[in-house]
Amino acid sequence: MSNVFTEREADLVLTRGGLQLQFWHNPAQPGKEDQPRLYALKIENHSTETLSDIRIRYMITEVASPNYQARFCSATGDVLSDQVVIDSKDELAPGAHQYFTGKYWRRISNDGLTGPSSEVITYGFNVSFKRNCQEVKHCLSSCPTGYFFIVSKLNEYVADVRGSNTDACTPLISYPKNGSAGTDNQMWMFEPGPEGYLLIKSKLNGNVIDITGASTAPGAALISFPKNGGDGTDNQLWTLEPDGNGYFFISSKLNGNVMDIFSNSKEPGTALISYPRKSTGTSNQLWQLVPVGQG
DSSP states (O other): OOHHHHTSOOSEEEEETTEEEEEEEOOOOTTOTTSOEEEEEEEEEOSSSOEEEEEEEEEEEETTOTTOEEEEEOTTOOEEESSEEEEEOSOBOTTOEEEEEEEEEEESBTTBOOSOOOSOEEEEEEEEEEETTEEEEEEEEOOOOSEEEEEETTTSOEEEEGGGOOSTTEEEEEEOOSTTTOOGGGOEEEEEOGGGOEEEEETTTSOEEEEGGGOOSTTEEEEEEOOOTTTOOGGGOEEEEEOSSSOEEEEETTTSOEEEEGGGOOSTTEEEEEEOOOSSOOGGGOEEEEETTTO
């Protein structure tokens, strides 16, 4: 692997199900934003059992704009895809590792490949492998830093703690941003949780996004609630799943359901719920992360 990576710590380390992913990317140099950039991925078996049939799909997303998405390239710089799929046919014994390297370009639009890079980047990984002949699947994502507006693709409304109420169990709603700057009940921070999951914490009072009563039923309300214990519970843990166009599904560890605007409604004050991910008509389930101060 190139010294540009081995001489420093990984930009991202995620572990789930005994498989650790380490990811490095080489930011563009000033004046060379239109040049391909190097990336490297290391996978290592941290379990006590052999892993096989490892398949990894990953994307790099600049969260400030849905038009900014990494596009991966061949060694000659030819554009290939908005994502990379790695199929490792080799078995990975306990303690063993593999490296994968390549190049990517930053895309401004479907027709452009230049421009300065955002400081706010997330990495999304869909991982599957076999352990003891059983298939294991995980979705992992990096943890963006700072406060964000969580903006719906449906109508550009934001995730909001209703009425700026600081009480536990206050419902979350879809609502227009309050003024040009927004308010604390509309600003959210992502905190690393166990196994690569994320807690989504309100600036208003530090409460987190919670599926009420840990209900697995479709349509269960999302509320603001204090974090349960040191790491939070499954109904408070989430992962960001890129759609490939700069938006994310926000998926629950509890049952894989996603953050959803009830009934696809564009009305201010519509409830946010947990609902199974749809294959079509997903605008009410797709979200953009806009850093506070840039939205």
